[in-house]
Amino acid sequence: MLLFIMGIEEQQEIWTSGSNPAMNKSNFIAALESMDFDAESLKQVQSLDFTKQMAFTIGEEPQQVDFMTFVNMVKFEEAFDDKVLTEMDDIKLPVVHLNDLILMKMNTGRAQDKADIEELQRIQNSRE
DSSP, rough: OOEEOSSSSSSSSEESSSHHHHHHHHHHHHHHHHHOOOOOOOOHHTSTTSSOEEEEEEEOTTEEEEEOOOOOOOOHHHHHHEEEEEEETTTEEOOOHHHHHHHHHHHOOHHHHHHHHHHHEEEEHHOO
16 A cells, blocks of 8 residues: 655655555556656665665656655554545545644654644644
């Protein structure tokens, strides 16, 4: 299972569950192939062990994708249950809910994530 993370920045992030790593790896590679990633990048992903906690970046702007198998403060299964389906290029993508995105950014210690949290909370408050 994959979840897409769409935040303030225009970067693309994908988070996968820890269950069924072989299928997750296969799905991730298929997604990269559909985005026309080069053979060398696909080979690098193929060599990774999806059973371990990891995060990596693949590709170059504007097609750069951040990938992770673990995040702090949010369990994948709960986030998947709370997901929002967003349509992009006639494809429905499962996207992390705003509440879970805020929690995910709270424990990173990055200045950019702190700024993102403030903006995401403004968005959240404007919806209430």
